Amino acid sequence: MKLNKIYLLSFRNLEKIELTPAHRFNIFYGKNAQGKTNLLESIFLLGTMKSFKMAKNSEMVRWGSDQSLIKGWVERDGVTREIALFIDKQGKKIKLDRKSVTKVDEFFGNLNVVVFTPEEINMVRGVPDLRRKYLDRAVFSSDVTYLHAYHDYCKILKNRNILLKSGEKSGLDVWTEKLAEYGRKVINKRLDYLHEIQELLSKFYNDISGTEEVVEIRYRPHLMDMENYEKDNCGALSEALVKCAAEEQRRGTTLVGPHRDDIDFVLNGRALKQFGSQGQQRSYVLALKMSEIDCLHQKFDSPPILLLDDMTSELDQDRNRNLMEFLKKKEMQVFITTTSLQNISLEGIENHRTFLVSEGKVLH
Ligand SMILES: Nc1ncnc2c1ncn2[C@@H]1O[C@H](COP(=O)(O)OP(=O)(O)OP(=O)(O)O)[C@@H](O)[C@H]1O
Known part of the structure; x- marks a missing residue:
């Protein structure tokens, strides 16, 4: 399972974002409060319709806007599906390949995500x-x-x-x-x-x-x-x-x-x-x-996507290294946020992309 493209409109402090992640490692880096976690939250929402911050709908819509849109193109077994999630004060609506989805069974399983955040302790x-x-x-x-x-x-x-x-x-x-x-x-x-x-x-x-x-x-x-x-x-x-x-x-x-x-x-x-x-x-x-x-x-016969928020603050150096070694062995797509690229050893990982996040914008 791979997220090939993400498109965001008026989600939190992210006004308009379009990005093409790598199939293995993606690092969102930048100073505090720039929008890195918001990016992970948007991916999690696309898979679960829930915020891992337990946020209400109205909190996620960009201040001054009426609606957020999160769109993702997910590839599995050679087939790509477009998932679109609309959020406003009234609630959330889902479209799968541009058709409205009313039954949860139809929605779940298209994008499996697992998240690890500092709060989970x-x-x-x-x-x-x-x-x-x-x-x-x-x-x-x-x-x-x-x-x-x-x-x-x-x-x-x-x-x-x-x-x-x-x-x-x-x-x-x-x-x-x-x-x-x-x-x-x-x-x-x-x-x-x-x-x-x-x-x-x-x-x-x-x-x-x-x-x-x-x-x-x-x-x-x-x-x-x-x-x-x-x-x-x-x-x-x-x-x-x-x-x-x-x-x-x-x-x-x-x-x-x-x-x-x-x-x-x-x-x-x-x-x-x-x-x-x-x-x-x-x-x-x-x-x-x-x-x-x-x-x-x-x-699902396909690995889920892993979201690691503020990973380096979580574990000591040895445990961090062990984790990276573990992740390198797995064939899954990973999204990591960190304040500095120096915190993460990307040695030996060919398929990776780094994205600098600053004031709600993603700079490549
Ligand atoms: N609905 C919203 N509309 C606009 N901005 C928002 C909204 N909700 C949160 N923000 C802003 O998003 C920013 C926080 O972004 P985020 O949590 O992604 O930071 P971060 O880059 O992960 O930082 P850290 O490294 O501190 O975790 C804050 O500046 C906050 O004011």
Whole structure:
């Protein structure tokens, strides 16, 4: 999967940009606040319709403009497709080969992107919601059916919460049953994904860090025993819901289910959050991303595009070198932002382009 051309109009501080990236490495360099990250954000939007900065539509449209346009020409197996994303205050619209797209299934999978930004370290240190969001996005990009399972679950959860809040007990059992059934689907897909990446994660972590530390990733269901869940997943979730019934009615909200679950990042048997150094935490997150890349590569038979924001501030010199070596071996297209070209060793990479970004313009 390669992005052959990008065209931007009124996106953030980028007024009008047209660029032809190299098929391997692309480096956006320049001083702070010039528009480098905005360029990566635009590529991410083209693949996911979401901003990795969690920005609202109105924040992304260039100040003083009504609409942003992001266009990309993506080549896969010799076929090039044109993806166009229009953003305005009301929402986003997608066109694929100039035809409007209304179904998500039609859109996703045309441009697979994986992003690594400095903020992602918060995934290790921050609240469970950040880890769930990461996991859901990763599962969803490798399995479009997950989105349906997840949305169905969210609808049921919403209805059940309305009922709990109202204090009305009739009909609650039906929603509880549905919640357990759909919750199980969501959890099982998440577990499948974690199972799939476990080995890759260890391998990539060791490659990046140059160590043989033991790396694990564990799913931690809220108020539910994982062992029980593995033995009898539907039963375990229903059982946990029965146990919490009185408390749920008192608090007027659903306390058990995938919307409350968490993931434990574990290094050498200890929680990475409490005991990992900054370097270990960063390597772990990067290894997670590498695993995601491999999964996507296998599923789509084509590697995704990797976006690395402010890469050099993230890792120490050794880890940086290991990462570059790893990336050189992979046949994927990479976009990197940095404040100075000196930070990145492009030695031995023939197919690369560098772009100087200054005041919202790209100078070649
Ligand atoms: N909607 C918008 N319209 C116009 N300008 C915007 C908009 N949103 C953000 N900006 C501007 O974009 C610039 C930030 O760009 P960006 O985050 O890409 O910087 P950067 O080059 O990656 O810098 P750094 O190296 O500090 O991360 C800021 O000057 C900000 O004011």
